Amino acid sequence: MKSFLVKSVLLTACMVSLFHGKAAAESETEWSLNCAKYGAIKPNENPTYQHINCLLTNAAIQADIPPEVVKGIATKESDWRQFVDGKPFISNDNGIGIMQITDKTLPDEQQERLKNDILYNIETGVRILNYKASLTTLPHIKGAGRDIIENWYFPVMAYNGVVQVNSPLFQETGEINHEAYQELAFVKIEKESYMGDTVLARYPFEVKDFKYVDKFIEFLQPEYIVQGVHETTIRLTEGDRVITTKDKVNLRKGPGAPCVEKVLPINTPLLIEGPFEFDETETSRNQFVWFPVKTVDGLYVGYVSSAYIEKQVDTVPPVDETSPEAPVVNEVTDSSVEITGTARAIINR
Known part of the structure; x- marks a missing residue:
């Protein structure tokens, strides 16, 4: 279930910025049309699995989010189901559709569209995730951009709720909370997008990094240095x-x-x-x-x-200024009367 705390008016106002300058209607048709080869989406029927794969991938690309992250959330939330037995998939906690959108304050017209329009449901879920990524109260990986999958750890948490049940560590023991929403979603990413052959990098969390206020989490560590992160391959x-x-x-x-x-x-x-x-x-x-x-x-x-x-990243080894380097000399011929050239000085340390 999502904590859809972005009210509809705010969501509409933020839509342009969340989709990097593209208008709402344009962004919706653009990404879905990339999947036109799969045919029309039929009412009350889930598209084929690869059609949904295409939809989730292109919606994520349009919003500048790693598709692996969006797919992981959709897997955790609904196992890629918009409908069950011909009816809109609504969970016990009233999450709607493939992205399990929850907001009882939305008008009936939008509620019905979330139930029956998989494109709208996907796009709404992606907007929510993008909004969560814009929150300055969430920690991030130092120097990492939007293309780094692990940098979406906290936005994925916030998609469900920045609450104690989703704390990365148990406060009492310091052990990893493997049942936290974002932990489960990242397991889905590892298993499905990387076939279980890749382990995503972990943050060096400590209990002192978090403060609990009622049921919510306050972050005391604004950024982390995380080694061995993974860049989305979609680019x-x-x-x-x-x-x-x-x-x-x-x-x-x-x-x-x-x-x-x-x-x-x-x-x-x-x-x-x-x-x-x-x-x-x-x-x-x-x-x-x-x-x-x-x-x-x-x-x-x-x-x-x-x-x-x-x-593959091309790396140039650093120059070792303590070791000699072969000198460079001018061309020498039978008529040469002097030899000139250069050589790097050895620095003693």
Whole structure:
């Protein structure tokens, strides 16, 4: 269930900024039209799994949120269900639809739309999450941007509620609260978007970082240094270089195709050949996407799961000023009368 504390008037006023300058109607049609190949959405019927995958992915991209995060929330909330037995999915605590929106103050017309319009339900959930991410009272990872999945830990918490039951640690023991909403949502991200082969980075929480006021949490540590964070793969574009992150990664002939072109070892460099695609089997339960790639030698071409690749970062080793470097001299010929050149001085420390 969501704590939909953003009232409808405020939500409307914030809509433009939450979707980075795009008007509401434009943003709604833009992202959903990217999934037009799956056909029209039928009343009182859930779209196919890959159609929903496409909708959640594109709504997240439109709002500049890692799709892995939005998919994790939708999995935790509803297991990607807008309808159950032909009727709107409404939970015991009155959460509505795929994103489980809860706000009894909304007009009846909006309540009905949340129940029957999966596009509106998804977009509303994404707006709420984006609003929560704008709260300056929530901690963040130092130096991390919106593309870092772990940086959404606290907005995901706030999506459900900044309350003691969602505290990252138990105050009495300092142990991890594995049943906190955001912890459960991040487990879904690991299991579904990364196929359980990746463990997302943990914050170095301490009990002293939190203060409890009634049932709510006050954060005393505004930012954290977190090592080993993960960037969403959705921003990969043609020409980007990636590496495989596990051993025996299948390079398939198509997006989710059973035929394997080659089995790749860990740290295999690949080149992205184009935009991501969704699983070719519409009923597939895979939440990740597929990228067309080729090996750097050009011998093999195929599709690889976004769950098993990461962008390769070119690193230049720092200059060691304490070690000598080969001198650079001018060209020497039979007619040369002097030799000139340069060499770095050795710094003694």
